[in-house]
Amino acid sequence: MKTLEQTTDEILGLAAQHFKVPREELAPSDDFYKKLKIDSLRALELITRLEHHFGIELPDYEVQGVTDFRTLASRIQARL
Amino acid sequence: MLEDLEQFVAALKSAEAKAAALIIYSQQEAGFSAGADLRELYVGSAGLTAAQRVSGVRKFLERIHGVLNAIDGSPLTTIAAVHGVTFGGGLELALACDLIIADKMARFCFPELRLGLIPGFGGIPRLRRDVGNAVVRDLLLTGRSINATKAMSVGLVSQVAAEGEVLRVARATAAQAGKFDRTTSAVAKRFLKPIPHEELRKEIDLFCELLARPEVMEGLRKFVENTGAHPYLP
Numbered sequence: 001m002k003t004l005e006q007t008t009d010e011i012l013g014l015a016a017q018h019f020k021v022p023r024e025e026l027a028p029s030d031d032f033y034k035k036l037k038i039d040s041l042r043a044l045e046l047i048t049r050l051e052h053h054f055g056i057e058l059p060d061y062e063v064q065g066v067t068d069f070r071t072l073a074s075r076i077q078a079r080l
Numbered sequence: 081m082l083e084d085l086e087q088f089v090a091a092l093k094s095a096e097a098k099a100a101a102l103i104i105y106s107q108q109e110a111g112f113s114a115g116a117d118l119r120e121l122y123v124g125s126a127g128l129t130a131a132q133r134v135s136g137v138r139k140f141l142e143r144i145h146g147v148l149n150a151i152d153g154s155p156l157t158t159i160a161a162v163h164g165v166t167f168g169g170g171l172e173l174a175l176a177c178d179l180i181i182a183d184k185m186a187r188f189c190f191p192e193l194r195l196g197l198i199p200g201f202g203g204i205p206r207l208r209r210d211v212g213n214a215v216v217r218d219l220l221l222t223g224r225s226i227n228a229t230k231a232m233s234v235g236l237v238s239q240v241a242a243e244g245e246v247l248r249v250a251r252a253t254a255a256q257a258g259k260f261d262r263t264t265s266a267v268a269k270r271f272l273k274p275i276p277h278e279e280l281r282k283e284i285d286l287f288c289e290l291l292a293r294p295e296v297m298e299g300l301r302k303f304v305e306n307t308g309a310h311p312y313l314p
Binding site for chain 1: 110111114164165184185187189222223224225226227229230
């Protein structure tokens with residue numbers, strides 16, 4: 001079982017890669033909408049990427065209102 | 081947009097004698113299609129009585145159903161090559177095709193119930209034709225989106241392509257379909273994929289019935305007036 005920190009770190013790496021931003025510029029508490037300059041449709045790209053990476057389904061209503069990487073990681077942890 | 085689709089369908093009739101397959105693909109970066117323009121629906125309906133609103137939308141729905149029925153019943157083997165967002169009306173267009181081939185990053189959703197409506201372009205009858213009712217209920221009653229892998233596992237999608245490869249895979253599939261006798265393929269298609277006309281008409285009636293409710297206009301207003309990163313969607 002991965003720790004929350006490990007999952008968060010993997011999310012940060014995937015987000016940096018997908019949206020082409022330096023990994024070191026992203027922190028667990030960041031608002032990913034603001035930090036990645038994305039809207040809700042582009043956020044779905046991140047969700048899709050995370051679903052493939054972790055081999056899970058992440059229903060939209062479970063991440064509705066989630067804006068920071070750490071909380072997103074906790075939603076994913078609940079599905080691993 | 082509707083006029084463009086009607087012109088496309090008219091042109092399709094004359095192309096059917098020469099072609100064996102049709103691929104529907106979008107060059108939009110965000111995806112195949114995010115569906116109907118809700119802003120247009122809201123702005124076009126503002127100031128109208130419920131009866132006027134419903135009358136106008138019913139005429140529009142009947143025309144779009146004419147387009148999708150023509151694609152659905154085309155003797156050609158039709159392939160929706162989808163990527164990214166394939167939501168609402170976009171998914172309904174894909175469902176009118178014989179095969180859906182999806183980019184790995186494609187995502188599918190019927191969000192209509194989140195705004196107090198049901199899909200209006202034939203989504204429920206055509207989804208019911210292709211997948212189990214439990215999947216239909218899951219997608220409709222939660223309004224959640226699913227990825228291409230899940231869509232393939234439930235039978236919505238026939239093939240998943242690597243990122244950026246969906247058009248190539250669709251072309252290879254079309255080339256294979258093109259090797260077959262056209263009459264045989266058309267006969268097989270009519271047998272395998274009957275158009276659910278009665279349910280489609282019922283769907284238009286239900287959509288119009290729901291659209292007459294003030295709650296729907298209120299939901300549309302909140303959705304359209306929200307300009308933030310997070311859309312108004314319950």
